[in-house]
Amino acid sequence: MTTLRFNKPYQVLSQFTDETGRKALADFIDMPGIYAAGRLDRDSEGLLLLTSDGLLQNRISHPDYKLYKIYWVQVDGQISDQALQKLREGVQLKDGMTLPAQVEEIPPPASLWPRDPPIRERAEIPTSWIQIEICEGRNRQVRRMTAAVGFPTLRLIRYAIGPISLEGLNPGEYAEVEEQPLWEFFPQQKTRRSRGSNKPGPTARDRGSNRGREKRARR
Structure with a gap:
């Protein structure tokens, strides 16, 4: 095998x-x-x-x-403690409430490679990175979760399975x-x-x- x-x-x-x-x-x-x-x-x-x-x-x-997966997520805006807590507790999506997740704000990953093409950044609005660990497999779940708390995903990288x-x-x-x-x-x-x-x-x-x-x- x-x-x-x-x-x-x-x-x-x-x-x-x-x-x-x-x-x-x-x-x-x-x-x-x-x-x-x-x-x-x-x-x-x-x-x-x-x-x-x-x-x-x-x-x-x-x-x-329930195999846990870790994602690095770049979001639009400086993510708030309130948004992080909502992600940890679970957020309401159209297909139901998500399970609690392990979430923390992180610096830009040191091993990160440039994306081609790069994301569109706005000079007047910062971006921030979070690490999120979930065990569900819903369609585009991480993107929907960050959007639900007011911070749309700009870049999504799965780091671990x-x-x-x-x-x-x-x-x-x-x-x-x-x-x-x-x-x-x-x-x-x-x-x-x-x-x-x-x-x-x-x-x-x-x-x-x-x-x-x-x-x-x-x-």
Whole structure:
């Protein structure tokens, strides 16, 4: 089985081909039998997981399994403490109340790459960055959440899915990762991956546990 982490660039589809000729995964990854586990909107950037394991693909993408994801979000305006608290408690969207989220204001991420094209900034209005961690998978949820508290999203980057992050990957790059840290998030499936071994798996919340074992591959 093969599982990859991929830093999806802006304006790239989370599918391998597109009939209209828009950029898609096949422009960056040439590997048969591997499929995206979940999706990331075309106008969003960052971490996308792909795997040849159908069961793991279902676990990652299905909302019932509550796999937490971390996003870096640049919003229009200087976000207020009141807006941050509303996001933490949950906000009312058209499809219902969101679950409480872990949210904090952050400085612009040090490892951030320039977006092409860049966002439109207005000289008289500042922007700010937040980090938000959620486990729901509603359509365009983060963008709708920030808009609901009065701070529209300008740029959205998914930084982590469970224990896997995009650290060290430039846009358009991918690397192979071990599956066990992901399976640690699904206790009912642990025996499937540990059969034949009495060694405990890596700690699920240790996001750096897989870095030394990754095999970097570039386009």
